[in-house]
Amino acid sequence: SLNTLCIICKFKNSIVISPGGIFSPRSTAFYGQESVRIIRRFRANKAFISASGYELTLGLTCSLIEDAPHKQAMIKSSKDKILLIDSTKFGKVSTRVFAKIEDFTTVITDSGIADEYARQIESNNVRLIIAS
Secondary structure (H helix, E strand, C coil), X not given: CXXXXXXXCCCCCCCCCCCCCEEECCCCEEECHHXXXXXXXXXXXXXXXXXXXXXXXXXXXXXXXXXXXXXXXHHHHEEXXXXXXXXHHECCCCCEEEECHHHCCEEEEECCCCHHHHHHHHHCCCEEEEEC
C-alpha cells in the first residue's frame, strides 16, 4: 500500500521494492497481475500480512478481492510469514479466502484472542505472540 511505502521509506537501512500496478484510491494500494508476477520474483525474510477475518474452518479472508493474489504471492515468496490480526477479526468471514493458518510461521494478536483460536494456531505449529 502507498501508506506502508511512505512509512518504510523513512528507515535509513531499508530497501524498498514496490511492484507498482494499478493504484486504487479506495484502499490506497496497488493491484494487478504484473505486480503479482513481480512479487513472485523476489524473496523476503519477513512478510507482514493482515486479514479482515479468521474463521476456524474457512481460514483467513480479506475484504478486497484484489488483495488475495498479492497476499498469496507474498506468502509463497517469504521465509517468515507473520499474520497481524486483532482479536475482533476472529470468527469473522470476509469476501475472499486467501490462506490457512498453517501457511503462517507467526501470528501476532492482542489479549482478546479466544482459547479455541489460540489452540488452533498452536496446534498447527504456528508461533503465537499476544501483544499487551
